[in-house]
Amino acid sequence: MTVRKRMHLAAIPHSRIEFSSFEQLARTAERGLFDFFLLTGRAEGLWPLENKGRIDDVDVAGRPEPITVLNALAAVTERLGLAATVDATFNEPYELARRLATLDHLSGGRAAWNVVTSSDASIGENFRRGGYLDGTERYPRAAEFVATVRELWDSWTPEGVSRPFAHRGRHFDIAGEFGVPRSPQGHPVVIQAGDSEAGREFAASTADVVLTRQKRLEAGRACYADVKRRLRKYGRSPDDLKIMPGVTVVLGDTAAEARERAAEIRRQQVSPQNALLMLGRIWGVDLSSYDPDGPLPEIDPVPDSSITQGRTRRGDTVAIAEKWRALSKEKGLSIRQTVIEASGRQSFIGTPEAVAAEIDDFVQRDAADGFVLVPHLTPGGLDEFVDRVVPLLQERGAFRTEYRGATLRSHLGLSGPPGRDEDMTADASDAREQYQQ
Amino acid sequence: MTSSHGRGPLHLAAAVDQRAVYDAGSYTESVRLAERGGLDFVTLDDGFARPGPDALAVLSRVAPATRRIGLVPTVTTTHTEPFHVQAAVATLDWVSRGRAGWRIDVSAGEGEARLFGRRHAAPVAALWQEAGEVADVAAKLWDSREDDAGVRDVATGRFVDRDKLHQVDFHGSTFSVRGPSIVPRPPQGHPVRVVDATDGQARRTAARYADVVFVRAVSHAQLAAVRAELRDSASAFGRDPDHLRVLASLVVDLGDGEHAAEPGHGGGGPRQTARGPLYRGGPVDLAELITSWYTDGTVDGFHLRPAEPRRDLERLVNGTVALLQHRGLFRTFYPGSTLREHLGLARPANQYAVTPVTGAVTGAVTGSVTGAVTGGAS
Numbered sequence: 001m002t003v004r005k006r007m008h009l010a011a012i013p014h015s016r017i018e019f020s021s022f023e024q025l026a027r028t029a030e031r032g033l034f035d036f037f038l039l040t041g042r043a044e045g046l047w048p049l050e051n052k053g054r055i056d057d058v059d060v061a062g063r064p065e066p067i068t069v070l071n072a073l074a075a076v077t078e079r080l081g082l083a084a085t086v087d088a089t090f091n092e093p094y095e096l097a098r099r100l101a102t103l104d105h106l107s108g109g110r111a112a113w114n115v116v117t118s119s120d121a122s123i124g125e126n127f128r129r130g131g132y133l134d135g136t137e138r139y140p141r142a143a144e145f146v147a148t149v150r151e152l153w154d155s156w157t158p159e160g161v162s163r164p165f166a167h168r169g170r171h172f173d174i175a176g177e178f179g180v181p182r183s184p185q186g187h188p189v190v191i192q193a194g195d196s197e198a199g200r201e202f203a204a205s206t207a208d209v210v211l212t213r214q215k216r217l218e219a220g221r222a223c224y225a226d227v228k229r230r231l232r233k234y235g236r237s238p239d240d241l242k243i244m245p246g247v248t249v250v251l252g253d254t255a256a257e258a259r260e261r262a263a264e265i266r267r268q269q270v271s272p273q274n275a276l277l278m279l280g281r282i283w284g285v286d287l288s289s290y291d292p293d294g295p296l297p298e299i300d301p302v303p304d305s306s307i308t309q310g311r312t313r314r315g316d317t318v319a320i321a322e323k324w325r326a327l328s329k330e331k332g333l334s335i336r337q338t339v340i341e342a343s344g345r346q347s348f349i350g351t352p353e354a355v356a357a358e359i360d361d362f363v364q365r366d367a368a369d370g371f372v373l374v375p376h377l378t379p380g381g382l383d384e385f386v387d388r389v390v391p392l393l394q395e396r397g398a399f400r401t402e403y404r405g406a407t408l409r410s411h412l413g414l415s416g417p418p419g420r421d422e423d424m425t426a427d428a429s430d431a432r433e434q435y436q437q
Numbered sequence: 438m439t440s441s442h443g444r445g446p447l448h449l450a451a452a453v454d455q456r457a458v459y460d461a462g463s464y465t466e467s468v469r470l471a472e473r474g475g476l477d478f479v480t481l482d483d484g485f486a487r488p489g490p491d492a493l494a495v496l497s498r499v500a501p502a503t504r505r506i507g508l509v510p511t512v513t514t515t516h517t518e519p520f521h522v523q524a525a526v527a528t529l530d531w532v533s534r535g536r537a538g539w540r541i542d543v544s545a546g547e548g549e550a551r552l553f554g555r556r557h558a559a560p561v562a563a564l565w566q567e568a569g570e571v572a573d574v575a576a577k578l579w580d581s582r583e584d585d586a587g588v589r590d591v592a593t594g595r596f597v598d599r600d601k602l603h604q605v606d607f608h609g610s611t612f613s614v615r616g617p618s619i620v621p622r623p624p625q626g627h628p629v630r631v632v633d634a635t636d637g638q639a640r641r642t643a644a645r646y647a648d649v650v651f652v653r654a655v656s657h658a659q660l661a662a663v664r665a666e667l668r669d670s671a672s673a674f675g676r677d678p679d680h681l682r683v684l685a686s687l688v689v690d691l692g693d694g695e696h697a698a699e700p701g702h703g704g705g706g707p708r709q710t711a712r713g714p715l716y717r718g719g720p721v722d723l724a725e726l727i728t729s730w731y732t733d734g735t736v737d738g739f740h741l742r743p744a745e746p747r748r749d750l751e752r753l754v755n756g757t758v759a760l761l762q763h764r765g766l767f768r769t770f771y772p773g774s775t776l777r778e779h780l781g782l783a784r785p786a787n788q789y790a791v792t793p794v795t796g797a798v799t800g801a802v803t804g805s806v807t808g809a810v811t812g813g814a815s
Contacts, residue, residue: 017621019532023501062582062621065521068528071497074461094485094552095517102491105459106498125615126520128555162488174554179488181459 004397007363008035008242008370008412009390010083011382017064019072025382026073029080032386033400035411036081036112037073038191038372039066067099074107081408083112083191089138090118090127093148093172100188101153101180109184109407114191114211117142139198141171146190146206148172150417156182185409187417195223204230207241208414211372214245214347220367242369242412247347247359249373251384255350262349266340275336278343282317282324292336296328356392363398445781447731447767448649448682448738450509451753453479455746459490461498467750468499471506474754475768477779478507478538480631480740485516486548493525500533507776509538509631514571515564516544516553520614523575530623535775538629538649539575541642543568562638563610569642570609576627576646577605580787581617584626603789625777626784633686634667635713644670644681648782651686651740655707655714660685660735682737682780685730690717690744691752715744720756727757728766 011034013025022039029037040063066084073082082103086096096113104111117138118124148167155165155178166175192199192207203210204227212223228238250265252258270278272292280287284302301321328338348355362368375381393399403411453467464481471479483492492510500508508529512522522539530537543564544550550558586601605616633651634643643650644667654660660683668678687707706726707716716723730736743749761767773779 017531019501019534062586062619064528064531064620065524068493068497068525069532071494072500072532075465075498075501090518091521092516092553092555098485099491099494102459102494105490106461106494125613127518127614128612172554174552176486176548176552179485180490181488 004360005363006397007359007368007393007399008244009399010034010036010038010081010244010370010372012038012040012246012372012374013382014375017062019069022069022073023076026077026080028382028386030077032382032390033403034080035370036083036110036189036408037070037077038083038085038112038114039069040085040114067103070111071103071106074103074110079403079406079411080110081112081189081411082107082110083114083189085114085116087118088115088142088145090123090129091145093145093152093167094174094176094178097149097152097178098180100149101178101183104183104185104188105180109409111183111185112189112191112209112408114193115142115146115207116193139202143202143205144169144171148174150187150206152178153182153187153417156180158182158186185407185417189408189412189414200227201230203227203241204236205234208409208412209242209244212243212245214247215367217362217365217367220245220362221365224366224368239413240415242414244370244372245347245368246372246374249355249381249385249389250346250349251352251355251388252349253351255354258349258351262346266343266345270336270340270343272336275339278339279324279335282321284317290335293334296325296335296338352388352392356389356396356398359389360393360396360398445679445682445737447727447761448477448684448780449474449727449758449761449767450478450480450507450684450738450740451476451750452482452740452742453746453750454482454742457488461495463747464495465499465502467746468496468503468506468508470750470754472503474758475762475771476506476754476758477738478509478536478629478776480509480540481511482540483511484513484542484549485544485552486546493529497529497532500529500536503533503536505536505771505774505779507536507538507629507779508533509540509629509776511540511542513542513544514568515559516549516555519571519574519612520578520618522571523578524618524620526575526628527579527618527620527623530625530628531620535624535777537623537625538631538776540631540633541568541572541647542633543639561636565639565642567609567611568632568639569646570607570612572630572642572646574605574607574609574614575630576785577607577788578614578616578618579623579627580789581605582620582622583787583790584622586621622787625775626787629776629780629782634663635686640667641670643667645674645676647681648777648780649682649684651684652736653686653713655709657706657730657733657735660730664736680782682782684738684740685736686713686740686742688712688715688742688744689723689749689753690715691720691723691749691756692717692745712744713742717744720752721760723753723757724760724764727761728764731766 009032011029013022016022026037067086070082070084100111100113148169151165151167156162160181162177164177189208190206191209191211192203193211194203195213210227215223224243227241227243231238231241250258250262252261275292276287276290282301283297287297290297301318303318324338324342327333327342331341333341348358350358359371363370373382373385390399394401405411451471453464453471455463468479481492481496483489493512496508496510512526514522526537526539543561545558545561545564547558550556581603583601602617605614607614629648630646631649631651632639632643632647634640635651635653650667652660652663654663664683667681667683671678671681707714716726727739731738741753743753758767762769771779777784
């Protein structure tokens with residue numbers, strides 16, 4: 001067996017509420033020797049989308065608060081990393097640093113924080129801070145938030161002595177003593193999701209893992225090179241940041257069967273009602289009276305309407321609408337068929353052998369350091385991957401055959417906490433400070 | 438109605454606080470021990486300006502390793518986000534399958550305020566008013582998704598019945614919350630809310646919103662007076678005072694278990710110390726004290742805080758509790774599975790539901806009426 005670059009694997013569970021379902025999936029991920037389990041839970045991604053003041057019902061069954069679930073999962077797993085998605089816009093550094101350090105203690109060094117920011121004004125209406133920050137303010141606040149959290153984590157010496165901290169910045173002015181001693185990992189692993197220019201720079205400056213959107217091989221390699229190149233400016237080496245695209249996998253005994261299953265899943269995901277809702281969000285108007293099996297609306301989309309206001313925009317909605325119209329016209333597709341077609345196919349579709357070879361190829365050719373498996377509607381999806389693909393990856397020497405260490409940092413091959421100022425060159429320190437301005 | 442002799446079963450709770458302990462094992466061990474004694478619940482204190490882990494996290498970590506005992510962390514309301522607090526408490530209820538409580542507390546110090554840098558320390562009375570608002574909005578958010586709102590219907594692509602989601606549109610003195618919550622309605626409907634009402638400034642909030650009230654007092658007369666005040670006040674807020682459980686909260690030092698209680702302890706009651714009312718003596722005399730105050734209707738039960746965490750909890754469970762069980766004064770097994778069931782409290786009806794759930798007690802917790810619904814079901 002040749003020594004190959006080994007990949008990292010993580011899984012996002014289905015959105016559910018019963019603890020037993022999380023427990024079962026976490027045990028499956030641990031059986032598959034995954035690096036970590038990622039709970040989403042950001043207000044934004046699950047907020048009931050509103051339409052003319054009404055709450056719409058797209059995939060918002062509700063879900064638990066992630067850190068609390070991960071603490072409970074720490075009791076029923078032993079090695080699996082436990083990553084919580086937590087918003088840096090509507091939280092405060094002291095409280096979140098404390099909650100994450102506590103999770104790291106209670107799990108024996110398995111905690112991770114997926115940093116996200118909110119741009120949704122309606123979410124702000126639930127919080128003391130209120131309002132929302134536009135794109136130019138969100139990342140600087142998030143960067144200062146993460147830096148402040150790291151200061152708190154560093155305020156105890158490894159010998160267990162607490163030192164007072166004081167942070168005075170543009171967004172936070174706090175001082176005192178941090179209530180939790182240095183945790184097993186020193187710093188819980190920091191994950192950042194985002195493909196934008198600002199997101200990549202933020203990840204390069206401070207994250208341990210960056211979640212990206214899956215691309216084709218060449219685009220993936222370009223993205224990988226771009227993100228890794230940015231690290232030097234911050235005094236970091238390419239191994240200090242793992243690039244993990246979110247992917248969906250559909251398996252079949254034959255290639256044809258896998259393709260058929262994939263098509264069926266897409267049909268299920270885009271119900272007639274969901275098709276109208278998704279189209280309505282592009283068009284910026286309520287299209288619920290349209291026939292999902294009929295043609296696309298004749299009317300032109302409304303840019304910056306109240307339906308899209310303050311949300312993460314999917315690019316220029318007018319341009320997307322034009323693209324969808326062209327697609328519908330070219331192939332003679334109904335509203336629902338267009339949405340199914342435009343919403344994209346799954347990342348990897350094929351036999352276990354084909355999928356194992358393909359994802360290994362992505363890693364060997366420097367398009368990724370690993371993958372985050374995003375759930376879709378197929379029940380048992382994670383079991384199937386663990387039982388059928390993981391052994392093939394192990395045979396290829398592309399994935400671990402046992403957990404070597406106890407902490408998530410160890411699974412990910414990360415050295416100690418990044419970016420402690422005393423470890424950094426003056427240039428790198430300057431670069432980061434400049435970035436936080 | 439004010440006569441309370443033998444009205445409800447005895448309720449017992451224990452604190453599992455341990456100084457500067459951050460690993461899960463010793464907490465799990467303590468809570469399991471308390472569960473072997475059949476206690477209603479354990480408490481774990483919390484606050485920002487002192488060393489210690491996040492209490493709600495610790496009890497979430499303990500939840501899968503226990504089966505029946507109630508789990509009541511302190512979560513403060515002064516510097517936290519009400520929306521996040523209610524979501525975490527609701528999630529503790531989910532991971533424990535209906536065993537969550539929440540001890541509501543305020544952060545009065547300037548030291549805590551500096552850790553957040555958003556506001557200065559405020560008068561305690563104002564903080565308790567705000568805590569009441571947080572308790573109120575939490576219940577509204579717990580109700581903002583009706584029990585069967587999470588419809589999963591793959592055929593229609595519907596994941597939520599939109600008529601079963603409600604905005605709460607709450608406007609408090611220091612914060613506003615629009616809602617709905619992100620977390621489905623917890624198994625208990627409303628996790629149990631606990632307030633220490635020893636400080637008179639906390640008493641209105643306790644009477645209005647708490648299911649369980651702690652009172653730290655040394656004498657029978659003091660306890661009886663506070664309990665009567667709480668019950669009257671609860672009635673004035675439109676609540677049934679029989680839905681309030683008042684527990685005497687004592688530090689217990691059972692270190693010298695072979696000997697009788699010190700003078701002034703035992704049947705005579707605890708004595709006031711800097712740490713609060715302290716009972717020092719043997720497990721048997723503690724059982725006498727509990728029996729006496731419970732059977733004469735002074736309190737509905739006790740919240741006991743071991744002076745020496747491991748030693749005193751063990752003596753409490755294996756000595757005092759075993760004796761109370763032997764005398765038929767305390768349960769020997771858990772007939773119910775949720776904390777509300779241990780406490781004899783019904784699962785509250787949803788304040789936003791059009792048709793109240795059959796058998797549920799309307800207004801049991803918040804005293805809210807369905808007329809208060811804003812943007813509710815048509």
